[in-house]
Amino acid sequence: xxxxxxxxxxxxxxxxxxxxxxxxxxxxxxxxxxxxxxxxxxxxxxxxxxxxxxxxxxxxxxxxxxxxxxxxxxxxxxxxxxxxxxxxxxxxxxxxxxxxxxxxxxxxxxxxxxxxxxxxxxxxxxxxxx
Amino acid sequence: xxxxxxxxxxxxxxxxxxxxxxxxxxxxxxxxxxxxxxxxxxxxxxxxxxxxxxxxxxxxxxxxxxxxxxxxxxxxxxxxxxxxxxxxxxxxxxxxxxxxxxxxxxxxxxxxxxxxxxxxxxxxxxxxxxxxxxxxxxxxxxxxxxxxxxxxxxxxxxxxxxxxxxxxxxxxxxxxxxxxxxxxxxxxxxxxxxxxxxxxxxxxxxxxxxxxxxxxxxxxxxxxxxxxxxxxxxxxxxxxxxxxxxxxxxxxxxxxxxxxxxxxxxxxxxxxxxxxxxxxxxxxxxxxxxxxxxxxxxxxxxxxxxxxxxxxxxxxxxxxxxxxxxxxxxxxxxxxxxxxxxxxxxxxxxxxxxxxxxxxxxxxxxxxxxxxxxxxxxxxxxxxxxxxxxxxxxxxxxx
Amino acid sequence: xxxxxxxxxxxxxxxxxxxxxxxxxxxxxxxxxxxxxxxxxxxxxxxxxxxxxxxxxxxxxxxxxxxxxxxxxxxxxxxxxxxxxxxxxxxxxxxxxxxxxxxxxxxxxxxxxxxxxxxxxxxxxxxxxxxxxxxxxxxxxxxxxxxxxxxxxxxxxxxxxxxxxxxxxxxxxxxxxxxxxxxxxxxxxxxxxxxxxxxxxxxxxxxxxxxxxxxxxxxxxxxxxxxxxxx
Numbered sequence: 001x002x003x004x005x006x007x008x009x010x011x012x013x014x015x016x017x018x019x020x021x022x023x024x025x026x027x028x029x030x031x032x033x034x035x036x037x038x039x040x041x042x043x044x045x046x047x048x049x050x051x052x053x054x055x056x057x058x059x060x061x062x063x064x065x066x067x068x069x070x071x072x073x074x075x076x077x078x079x080x081x082x083x084x085x086x087x088x089x090x091x092x093x094x095x096x097x098x099x100x101x102x103x104x105x106x107x108x109x110x111x112x113x114x115x116x117x118x119x120x121x122x123x124x125x126x127x128x129x130x
Numbered sequence: 131x132x133x134x135x136x137x138x139x140x141x142x143x144x145x146x147x148x149x150x151x152x153x154x155x156x157x158x159x160x161x162x163x164x165x166x167x168x169x170x171x172x173x174x175x176x177x178x179x180x181x182x183x184x185x186x187x188x189x190x191x192x193x194x195x196x197x198x199x200x201x202x203x204x205x206x207x208x209x210x211x212x213x214x215x216x217x218x219x220x221x222x223x224x225x226x227x228x229x230x231x232x233x234x235x236x237x238x239x240x241x242x243x244x245x246x247x248x249x250x251x252x253x254x255x256x257x258x259x260x261x262x263x264x265x266x267x268x269x270x271x272x273x274x275x276x277x278x279x280x281x282x283x284x285x286x287x288x289x290x291x292x293x294x295x296x297x298x299x300x301x302x303x304x305x306x307x308x309x310x311x312x313x314x315x316x317x318x319x320x321x322x323x324x325x326x327x328x329x330x331x332x333x334x335x336x337x338x339x340x341x342x343x344x345x346x347x348x349x350x351x352x353x354x355x356x357x358x359x360x361x362x363x364x365x366x367x368x369x370x371x372x373x374x375x376x377x378x379x380x381x382x383x384x385x386x387x388x389x390x391x392x393x394x395x396x397x398x399x400x401x402x403x404x405x406x407x408x409x410x411x412x413x414x415x416x417x418x419x420x421x422x423x424x425x426x427x428x429x430x431x432x433x434x435x436x437x438x439x440x441x442x443x444x445x446x447x448x449x450x451x452x453x454x455x456x457x458x459x460x461x462x463x464x465x466x467x468x469x470x471x472x473x474x475x476x477x478x479x480x481x482x483x484x485x486x487x488x489x490x491x492x493x494x495x496x497x498x499x500x501x502x503x504x505x506x507x508x509x510x511x512x513x514x515x516x517x518x519x520x521x522x523x524x525x526x527x528x529x
Numbered sequence: 530x531x532x533x534x535x536x537x538x539x540x541x542x543x544x545x546x547x548x549x550x551x552x553x554x555x556x557x558x559x560x561x562x563x564x565x566x567x568x569x570x571x572x573x574x575x576x577x578x579x580x581x582x583x584x585x586x587x588x589x590x591x592x593x594x595x596x597x598x599x600x601x602x603x604x605x606x607x608x609x610x611x612x613x614x615x616x617x618x619x620x621x622x623x624x625x626x627x628x629x630x631x632x633x634x635x636x637x638x639x640x641x642x643x644x645x646x647x648x649x650x651x652x653x654x655x656x657x658x659x660x661x662x663x664x665x666x667x668x669x670x671x672x673x674x675x676x677x678x679x680x681x682x683x684x685x686x687x688x689x690x691x692x693x694x695x696x697x698x699x700x701x702x703x704x705x706x707x708x709x710x711x712x713x714x715x716x717x718x719x720x721x722x723x724x725x726x727x728x729x730x731x732x733x734x735x736x737x738x739x740x741x742x743x744x745x746x747x748x749x750x751x752x753x754x755x756x757x758x759x760x
Contacts, residue, residue: 014267028268028389062396065281067340068688071258074273077688081278083391091391093282094272103289114273118258122271252679317648322559329555334657334727335650336557345650346557 012111012123015052016090027055027090055092059084059109059127062091064101073116084109084127094125132233136368136375137526139168139359140487145316145475148353149249153191157182157245157355158203164241164357169372174204176370177359179237180211181228183220183244184479189259190251200243210237217263218426219515220244221356221482222522226381228360238362244483245355256351260478263516265389277348279390279517280429281340286397287435288342291446295342297453299327301430302346302472304458309469311501314484316352316475349428352475356484376490379415379508380525382408390517399439399518406440406512409523413508417441420525421506422464422492424485426514427471433457436512437465440523464503467492485511486524493528541610544631549615549662552728553736556649560619563732563740564658567614567626572605574743575614578623579643585751589678590643596705597641600628612640615662617655618740622747625651627659629672637663637672638704639713642681647750653684657726664718672713675703686711689721 016027021038029050031040041047064082080096084107098107107127114124141164148156165171182197193199197211216223221244228240248256261275269279287293303323309315326336326346336344361368363375384404387393393400410416420442427433434448442463443451451457457465468474468488471481489509491497511524532540551565567575579601582594603609612630616623628640639659644652663672674691676682685691694701695709703710749755 028265062391063282063286065278065285065340065342066338067275067278067281068337069253069257069275069277069339070273071254071261071275073258075687077690079273079278081272081274081282083282083396093269093274093389093391103285114271117271117273122267124272254683319558319648321557325555325557325559330729331555331727334654334725335555337650337724350648 012113013054013056014092014111014123014125016055016088017050017052020048020050025053025088025090027092055086055090056109056111057086059086059092059107061096061101061103061105061107061127063103064096073118082107082127092125094127097126097128133235133365134363134377135229135232135360136363136377137358137486137490138361138368138371138373138375139164139170139357140490141165141167141357142314142484142487143355144314145352145354145477145480145484147249149247151247153184153187153193153245153247154196154199154203156247156353157200157243160245160355161200161204161241161243161357164359167373168359170359170370173370174206175209176367177206177209177239177241179228179231179240180206180209181224181240181242182211182213183224183242183483184213184246185215185217185220186246186248186259186478189262190256191247216520217515218428218476218478219482219513219520219522220479221484222486222511222513222524223383223482223515225358225378225483225486225524226383226522228358229378229381232360232362238365238367240360242358242360242483243355244357244480246477246479247353248351248477249353253351268389268391276428276517277340277343280348280431281343283390283396283435283517284343284347284429284431285341287431290397291449293431293434293449295344296323296327297434297449298342298344298347298430299323299336300452301427301433302326304452305427305430305466305470305472308459308467308501309473311498312469312474313498315469315473316350316354317469317473321346343429343431347430349471349476352477354475354477354480354484356480356487358483358486358490373494376493377527377529378524379527380409380411380413381522382406382410382412383520383522384408385521386519388516388519390519397435399435399521401518401521402436402439402512402523405521405523406510409510409525413525413527415508415525420463420508420510422467422503422509424468424488424509424511425465425470426481426512427466428476430470430472432514433465433470440510440512459501459503467497467501467503482511482513482522485513486526489524489526493526540607544611546611546613546631547666549613549658549666550730551732551737552658552730553732554654554728556619556651558649561736562617562619562624562651562654563736564615564617564655564728565732565737565740567616567743569605571743572601574623574745575601575616575626577745578626578645581749581752581755581757582643587751588680590751592677593641593643597626597628597643600640604628613662615655615658616743617651618743619646621739621742622744624649624746625655627655629659629663631663631667631669635670637667637669639663639672639674640705645746645749653725654727656685657722658728660713660718661722661726664713664715664722670715673703674711674713675705675708677708689713689725690717692717
């Protein structure tokens with residue numbers, strides 16, 4: 001049977017990966033589990049690929065910056081970036097959309113597709129107030 | 131018993147905008163200066179191995195196989211030559227590999243050449259190229275650049291240890307004071323604390339780049355090259371060189387997580403600490419034996435943070451030493467006597483080599499008037515291959 | 530001197546423009562830059578400053594220098610209406626020049642910005658001074674701006690978030706022609722001026738006196754090894 005859902009519009013997602021042997025979670029994906037040395041095969045052909053889970057939702061802001069010198073492709077005066085920690089202990093870096101960032105504040109992680117960087121569109125974390 | 135390795139020749143070109151010249155020509159020109167300094171220009175085939183350090187030649191200059199190109203430019207066939215790429219630590223890595231070649235007995239004389247031409251493209255393209263050091267999905271795709279990572283590191287460090295923007299400006303004033311006397315430095319001018327922090331104009335004159343880092347908290351984009359000639363000090367071949375070798379006493383290197391956000395504590399730089407410990411152990415010295423240091427400061431906050439990780443100051447206390455003037459040229463422990471990356475410039479592949487060139491100039495007693503450290507015995511350099519995820523520490527000694 | 534009738538026909542009608550009040554800016558190296566309006570009788574030293582850059586293609590210095598040279602000469606010879614020139618001087622030596630003109634009470638037309646000294650944000654400061662004059666002293670509503678070089682584009686179009694008026698072409702067309710027109714509106718100026726425009730007024734007499742007689746720069750970072758001819 002053909003899975004026609006692959007032709008539907010996909011909601012952009014960013015995934016964490018879980019070692020199927022010991023359950024340790026990783027973001028971004030690794031190739032060897034630090035805890036049990038289990039290997040990952042992204043093709044899933046020779047060895048099983050790992051389970052992935054969507055990273056989104058409530059998180060805490062660990063640090064942030066407002067960058068005025070943006071690289072090629074960005075046509076705005078500045079961009080806010082931050083590093084957050086999710087309740088499961090995983091951390092991520094991404095763009096901030098909040099007026100007055102403060103270290104330690106609670107935010108919500110979303111994912112959007114962005115074409116600002118040269119090259120094909122990529123999925124980007126956006127941490128916002130809600 | 132491995133052979134002792136010493137530096138018998140140095141060369142450096144004034145860092146700056148060399149974009150109208152070819153990358154390999156710049157490297158060859160600077161290498162010629164080093165050959166002359168070592169007294170082996172005519173007898174240059176005494177070199178049996180060349181390591182070339184370069185990070186962005188493929189991306190910016192559309193050039194690969196740079197080591198091979200350099201061999202012919204210097205009429206050095208059939209000398210063995212390889213390119214070393216370790217991000218902005220390519221230079222120190224090339225020195226490390228040069229050391230290993232001699233210590234292992236494979237070579238007796240090694241030339242280490244670091245070079246980069248970043249100004250052949252715009253500043254935004256150069257920033258984008260350097261950003262490829264980050265994790266492709268978790269950092270680069272997010273739009274993060276190294277100033278962004280530096281800004282986030284700076285905020286965390288400053289909040290934790292009470293470092294202020296004025297302190298960042300003090301580092302810049304010191305770096306430029308040193309750099310203005312360094313004939314190889316990119317930036318000739320000095321800056322005053324009044325102009326870049328205290329005056330009502332300062333917020334515009336010294337505008338934000340990646341808050342809390344300002345224009346005078348970040349290094350310029352530079353072109354340049356630096357060269358070292360290494361020799362086996364235990365071989366009779368050392369007699370062929372005019373100058374007394376400056377010994378490489380210790381080298382240490384270590385890595386940490388690729389993504390800055392995955393460090394246990396993003397403010398702590400475990401790779402810096404470990405690489406320094408390894409270098410101290412090899413050299414048989416302790417932090418208190420270090421006379422001066424060249425620390426990797428593309429963002430001036432890193433000068434403070436690295437000096438603590440390598441044990442020169444207790445954690446959180448480097449800023450107090452800065453405020454007391456201890457890290458100035460006349461202070462107890464001069465740091466970044468060359469001007470650091472901030473004032474000397476940062477042609478990424480050349481930086482690690484230029485740090486060791488500075489160690490040699492100081493240990494030889496041949497730095498310019500006004501920036502010569504008094505009676506130095508041990509000098510240390512720390513070179514980053516990313517934001518503290520790949521670090522190499524080198525200690526040189528005046529025996 | 531009596532201006533004959535034909536000359537009067539050739540001169541454009543002029544609005545009497547409010548003078549730009551001088552200010553000082555402390556640059557990063559601790560030196561003081563006096564920012565003041567230039568006088569027509571100083572045209573010689575301004576032209577002499579711009580002239581060496583006519584042969585420097587990097588960063589579009591040649592185009593900017595060539596166009597500014599003509600703007601200065603036209604201003605001097607009364608062949609361009611309502612132009613003003615602001616100069617930045619350090620110890621009397623010219624560090625940068627900006628040219629601009631008023632189309633009418635409401636609209637300014639920014640011409641060029643040329644910085645000799647580099648690494649001190651002289652160009653950025655003088656561009657801001659130009660905008661300050663249009664908006665805060667001449668009380669115009671908006672200024673049209675174009676950029677020849679990518680650095681200029683980045684500095685102004687992105688940092689000031691200038692409005693893109695290129696869709697209004699050809700009815701909206703900057704006098705310099707050929708490149709897309711952007712506009713600084715009053716709203717954008719009020720939003721950005723605190724971060725972009727600075728300076729201390731009034732200028733003490735002794736400091737203003739240092740910029741009384743403008744001097745030609747002896748060195749040009751854009752031209753390594755430059756030596757001014759003593760002819």
